[in-house]
Amino acid sequence: MIDFDLPEDVQAVRAKTAAFIDEVVLPAESQVGTRPYFDIVAELQGKARAEGLWCPFVPREWGGMGLGHLANAVVQIEVGRSFSHLGAWALNCMGPQDATMVTLIEHGTQEQKERYLRPLVDGKIRICFSMTERAAGADATGMRTTAVREGDEWVLNGEKWFSSSASISQLALVMARTDPEAPRHQQFSTFLVELPNPGFLIVRDIPVMGENDTPRFENEVVGGHAEVAIENLRVSAKNLLGGLGEGFSMGQHRLGYGRLRHGMWAIAKAQAALDLAAKRALERETFGKPVAERQGVQWMLADCATELYLTRLMVLHIAYKMEKGLDLRQENSIAKNYIANMIHKVVDTSLQIHGSLGFTHDTPLAHWYQEVRAQRLVDGPDEVHRWKVGKNVLDAYRKHGSTALAAGGDLV
Numbered sequence: 001m002i003d004f005d006l007p008e009d010v011q012a013v014r015a016k017t018a019a020f021i022d023e024v025v026l027p028a029e030s031q032v033g034t035r036p037y038f039d040i041v042a043e044l045q046g047k048a049r050a051e052g053l054w055c056p057f058v059p060r061e062w063g064g065m066g067l068g069h070l071a072n073a074v075v076q077i078e079v080g081r082s083f084s085h086l087g088a089w090a091l092n093c094m095g096p097q098d099a100t101m102v103t104l105i106e107h108g109t110q111e112q113k114e115r116y117l118r119p120l121v122d123g124k125i126r127i128c129f130s131m132t133e134r135a136a137g138a139d140a141t142g143m144r145t146t147a148v149r150e151g152d153e154w155v156l157n158g159e160k161w162f163s164s165s166a167s168i169s170q171l172a173l174v175m176a177r178t179d180p181e182a183p184r185h186q187q188f189s190t191f192l193v194e195l196p197n198p199g200f201l202i203v204r205d206i207p208v209m210g211e212n213d214t215p216r217f218e219n220e221v222v223g224g225h226a227e228v229a230i231e232n233l234r235v236s237a238k239n240l241l242g243g244l245g246e247g248f249s250m251g252q253h254r255l256g257y258g259r260l261r262h263g264m265w266a267i268a269k270a271q272a273a274l275d276l277a278a279k280r281a282l283e284r285e286t287f288g289k290p291v292a293e294r295q296g297v298q299w300m301l302a303d304c305a306t307e308l309y310l311t312r313l314m315v316l317h318i319a320y321k322m323e324k325g326l327d328l329r330q331e332n333s334i335a336k337n338y339i340a341n342m343i344h345k346v347v348d349t350s351l352q353i354h355g356s357l358g359f360t361h362d363t364p365l366a367h368w369y370q371e372v373r374a375q376r377l378v379d380g381p382d383e384v385h386r387w388k389v390g391k392n393v394l395d396a397y398r399k400h401g402s403t404a405l406a407a408g409g410d411l412v
């Protein structure tokens, strides 16, 4: 029998998280912009830890809740209701902190875990991930930053672009080319770099879309996307993370984790946008009737509801595949592309239904509209995922004489 009922322990952890978000985190959101953001975070972290809500996906022996993929996913849908990210910071599962913890757990040496994983889990340090360069984004194998071995150290030179949160981080994961002669995907390795560091120069936080909409206390820096110059950056050989040439392969195990987290946050935000759309459509009258009574508007709402429902199914299927340890690369790419467009469409539709009000900052929609646009670029742009999905369709046909396995065919 197909069973979509969540197990009792999963329902319980969801309910506990939901109560914490409702009673502790959401009331604190009005403080954003009135006092330092990370002071608010520190207070919330104390309260979350006291409740046992901490690093949901991290094994208990490292100080987390040790949740499985499904349980973590439903915790994330609650965390995702805090649109200022206070919820994610409160439970210490903000990106890229969380993905780095996952990587360190899987690939770190014992020494690296003690030195970096422990303070990350403790919420004492923040990290950034530096892969993209002006020269290379969608095709990261075009990276030009080099790492050359000198005795017990590696010396890195090059530049990075869009290193999110670099300006507020104490640790960076930096990818660089260690072997130009190796096969394309084995030329790159990842280094743990302690910050601040004279070889890792933050040139600026790049001005981006929507950034001025977020309230900030006395212009404090909370995140930002940094342009970085890497000049004779010396890194101990002990700080090579994973094996030499494993920069790309090491990221694979994070795919499903990232999809569940991003997917659940997208569902939470799209759901909130659709709720706003329905409320406005019911309240607003034009030409003598509520806007909600127009079939044209009902169809807009129906399309959004359909996409939200499909997203929920995709995310649950990915959680299932992860729990079973099954290959989910095709589903990941399908979901990555679909969900990024789903959230874009739902927020846009809600904004449209609000008319000129949607264009103002009297609702959160204009801010969300700008913010969610990035989702169609980060973690691989739409076109790259669709390209991969299409290639997998062709490969499946070549191998099996059917495209079913590239189109969810293992379900039915």
Ligand SMILES: Cc1cc2nc3c(=O)[nH]c(=O)nc-3n(C[C@H](O)[C@H](O)[C@H](O)COP(=O)(O)OP(=O)(O)OC[C@H]3O[C@@H](n4cnc5c(N)ncnc54)[C@H](O)[C@@H]3O)c2cc1C
Pocket (backbone or CB within 6 Å): 128, 129, 130, 131, 132, 133, 134, 136, 137, 138, 139, 161, 162, 163, 164, 165, 225, 374, 377, 378, 379, 380, 381, 382, 383, 384, 387
């Ligand atoms: C808000 C934000 C945060 C980010 N944070 C980080 C971070 O923390 N760390 C980090 O390393 N990077 C980060 N990035 C960078 C992000 O990963 C890259 O923007 C992304 O990989 C795309 O690279 P690019 O921008 O250089 O696009 P390009 O490589 O220049 O590609 C441009 C466009 O070309 C098209 N295209 C490219 N290849 C193909 C193809 N094969 N088929 C069809 N069309 C194609 C697509 O339309 C694509 O959007 C961030 C980006 C943003 C916007």
